[in-house]
Amino acid sequence: xxxxxxxxxxxxxxxxxxxxxxxxxxxxxxxxxxxxxxxxxxxxxxxxxxxxxxxxxxxxxxxxxxxxxxxxxxxxxxxxxxxxxxxxxxxxxxxxxxxxxxxxxxxxxxxxxxxxxxxxxxxxxxxxxxxxxxxxxxxxxxxxxxxxxxxxxxxxxxxxxxxxxxxxxxxxxxxxxxxxxxxxxxxxxxxxxxxxxxxxxxxxxxxxxxxxxxxxxxxxxxxxxxxxxxxxxxxxxxxxxxxxxxxxxxxxxxxxxxxxxxxxxxxxxxxxxxxxxxxxxxxxxxxxxxxxxxx
Numbered sequence: 001x002x003x004x005x006x007x008x009x010x011x012x013x014x015x016x017x018x019x020x021x022x023x024x025x026x027x028x029x030x031x032x033x034x035x036x037x038x039x040x041x042x043x044x045x046x047x048x049x050x051x052x053x054x055x056x057x058x059x060x061x062x063x064x065x066x067x068x069x070x071x072x073x074x075x076x077x078x079x080x081x082x083x084x085x086x087x088x089x090x091x092x093x094x095x096x097x098x099x100x101x102x103x104x105x106x107x108x109x110x111x112x113x114x115x116x117x118x119x120x121x122x123x124x125x126x127x128x129x130x131x132x133x134x135x136x137x138x139x140x141x142x143x144x145x146x147x148x149x150x151x152x153x154x155x156x157x158x159x160x161x162x163x164x165x166x167x168x169x170x171x172x173x174x175x176x177x178x179x180x181x182x183x184x185x186x187x188x189x190x191x192x193x194x195x196x197x198x199x200x201x202x203x204x205x206x207x208x209x210x211x212x213x214x215x216x217x218x219x220x221x222x223x224x225x226x227x228x229x230x231x232x233x234x235x236x237x238x239x240x241x242x243x244x245x246x247x248x249x250x251x252x253x254x255x256x257x258x259x260x261x262x263x264x265x266x267x268x269x270x271x272x273x274x275x276x277x278x279x280x281x282x283x284x285x286x287x288x289x290x291x292x293x294x295x
Contacts, residue, residue, distance in 0.1 A: 001035055003042035006049040008104025012038050016102050017094070024093035024122075025086065029072060032293050033150055034094045037062050040152040040289040041099070047286045051154040052105040056186060057117045058283040060099070061155040061195070062092060062124040063268060065138035066148030068293055069126035076126035078272025081158055092122030117157035125270055131200035132269035133207035140213075141290045148293040153195055153266070154286035158278035163202065169209035172202050172277075173216060177223035180258050180279050183230050189239040189247065190284025191260040196220065197278045199271040213267050221262035225255030 003012040010016075014035065021034050041048050041060050051058055064074050075085035083089070105111040113120070129136045138149040163175040176196060187194050198206070206216055228236055229252035239256075240247040246256055258281075259265055266288065271277070282288075 001039060003038055005038075005042060005099060005103030007052055007110050008102070010102035010104055012042070012098060012102045017098050020097040020101055021090070021094040024090050024097055026090035026094045030087060030091050030094070032295050033062075033064060033068065033072070033091050034098075036150045036291045036293045037091070037095050037152055038098055040150055040291040041095070043289040045287040046152060046154065046289050047283075048103070050285055051283055052099060052103060053110055053112055054283060055112045055114045056283050057113050057115050057156055058154040058286070059117065059119040059123050060095060061119060061153045061280065062095060063137060063151040063153070064091075064124070064126040064148070065129065065136045065151070066143075066293070067146065068148035068295070074124070074126040076128035076270050077131070080125045080128070080270045080272075081278070088124045089122050092119075092124035095124075096120060096122060119155065119157055123155070127268045128200060128270045131203070133203055134213040134269070137266070137268050138290065143290070143292060148295075149290050150293060151288055151290040153193065153280075153288040154283040155195060156281045158197065158280050161277040161279055162275070163277075164275045167205060169206040169211040169216065169219070172206050173219045173223060176277065176279065177220055180220065180224040180281075181226050182281065183226050185258065185281045186284035187258050187281050188226055188256045189243050191243070191264065192282045192284035192286060193264045193266050193288050194258055194282055195266040195268070195280040197268055197270050197280065199274060199277045200269055201273070201275050202277045203269045217265045217267060218262045220265060221257055221259060224258045228252050228254045228256060231256075
């Protein structure tokens with residue numbers, strides 16, 4: 001493996017990645033996950049050049065699926081995006097150091113993020129497959145359940161979704177849609193693949209109404225819209241040059257959905273006990289990439 005990482009056009013050899021992994025506190029058994037993540041971000045569809053240099057606060061989020069997540073102890077349950085698990089921290093940090101030291105995205109120089117977010121230190125989670133009522137992300141994308149994979153997304157930080165009252169899928173999707181319909185989001189004009197991370201209790205509520213994951217995505221896409229009247233005229237003019245079908249000469253009541261197509265919404269299950277989920281917008285001008293992990 002020898003991926004080329006922009007903007008520096010650095011050669012991410014196995015040796016270079018391993019050196020950054022050591023600095024991140026990774027163990028030898030973490031290296032296959034890190035290698036697969038580096039390969040994924042180097043895929044042209046991920047648009048690493050933009051992700052590395054934009055003023056937007058995005059950072060590659062690593063989502064791990066399959067048997068390797070449990071074997072390495074990658075946290076998918078309580079506090080999955082938080083502290084306390086070496087594998088999550090080391091894998092996420094190793095990718096960040098590789099992107100900075102090999103790819104050349106130095107904070108305040110090539111990396112022009114206006115504020116950034118804490119995921120720029122380390123951003124790694126596993127899907128809680130055992131708590132999910134649906135097939136995992138990797139199987140959705142054509143891999144076998146026994147395959148171990150990483151998926152990388154150019155993601156913002158998690159936005160909490162608090163719903164302790166809903167007992168139906170309709171209720172949950174209404175709350176999620178209200179959180180996702182953000183006037184300042186890149187996704188409403190650039191498209192992309194925003195991520196919904198349903199907590200196991202919310203996922204169980206949705207599934208108990210007989211909804212599939214696709215049912216949830218379609219319903220969310222229909223509801224999570226920003227009326228153009230909530231946007232400044234200057235922004236509508238700018239957005240119309242990028243996505244004219246959605247914004248050019250449209251009345252104020254026209255809804256701007258959070259993606260171009262309902263299938264672009266990503267949904268995984270992660271977290272522990274508690275009626276919380278999170279919504280994670282993305283840079284927009286990026287596509288998630290999934291790679292099989294080779295042990």
